[in-house]
Amino acid sequence: MMDVKKFIDLKALQSIQDQFSEATGLAAIAVDTQGNYITEGSNFTDFCMKYTRNSEEGIKRCEKCDREGNGTYFCHAGLIDFSSDIVIKGEKVGSIIGGQVLAGPPDEEKFRSIARELGIDENEYINALRKVPVRSEAAIKASAQMLGSIVNQLVNLEYIQAISGKRDSILDSEIDSIKNSLNEVTAKTHDLQKVASMENILSINASIEAARAGDAGVGFAVVAREFGEISKNSGEVYERIHELVDKIQNSVRNLTEVV
Structure with a gap:
């Protein structure tokens, strides 16, 4: 009532x-x-x-x-x-x-x-x-x-x-919440990108060591290549996440200006 x-x-x-x-x-x-x-x-x-x-x-x-x-x-x-x-x-x-x-x-x-x-x-x-x-x-x-x-x-x-x-108060609160979530996603994605870069470096190092080992390192070389491919794909995914986050942030900014 x-x-x-x-x-x-x-x-x-x-x-x-x-x-x-x-x-x-x-x-x-x-x-x-x-x-x-x-x-x-x-x-x-x-x-x-x-x-x-x-x-x-x-x-x-x-x-x-x-x-x-x-x-x-x-x-x-x-x-x-x-x-x-x-x-x-x-x-x-x-x-x-x-x-x-x-x-x-x-x-x-x-x-x-x-x-x-x-x-x-x-x-x-x-x-x-x-x-x-x-x-x-x-x-x-x-x-x-x-x-x-x-x-x-x-x-x-x-x-x-x-x-x-x-x-208006609820909308402002929700916009702030979205901004905070996007900032957190961005921060976490940066951390994952660092991991992907380290994985890529490890893959390169593993490939070098496998080459030095000759025939004994063939199996290890295969694993290193797969590891490098995963690192590459991960980097592309993280980059795409960044693009989407940027688009959402732009939309939120436009919405804030309208409000």
Whole structure:
């Protein structure tokens, strides 16, 4: 499961959220897929936070709305709330939720009834209700959609930047590893070439000694010639390895320049 907090700029998200609430009067907060807050609440009302959510029955109903609410909807207390999914590559990584506004002048008697159900002082509840912003339902929906779109664009852009940076780091690491391996191959090939040269010298010396021995050295001369042929072939193989290593090193250099 993707953790949105690992790559998102929380300060930027908080700033956008605060400006949105200041401009629209709607409350807003971002949560992860477990419902944990990842930003601080903006423009939260006392009606919701101090009273409704602060009662035992009220918080149960609010949490149910938080889990099940989608889009723009009326909460159990009669206010309009919204919830917009934050999605990356088709996976939900969190939500931006809020609202806490009225779609029109409230029926205070209805809210007094809700206060009694939740065990909240009626007069205090109504006083808090009168401070709740009133917005048209169309304006609330448009505002919620706008915030959801902006947050998703921000999160997806930062995800792409984070992944690109990680890929660049991995690529740099792999290129360094290839370079080190090529250097080691080159060093080992040089060592083998030295061995091949020594074998060639030994073959020449053996041929000379076989010639001095006359008929007695005929068999030894055959072995010396074979040894010399092996030395020659080994040298050609090592030279070819060097050519291939040079080509790979050139390719790595070109790749590094492109990156």
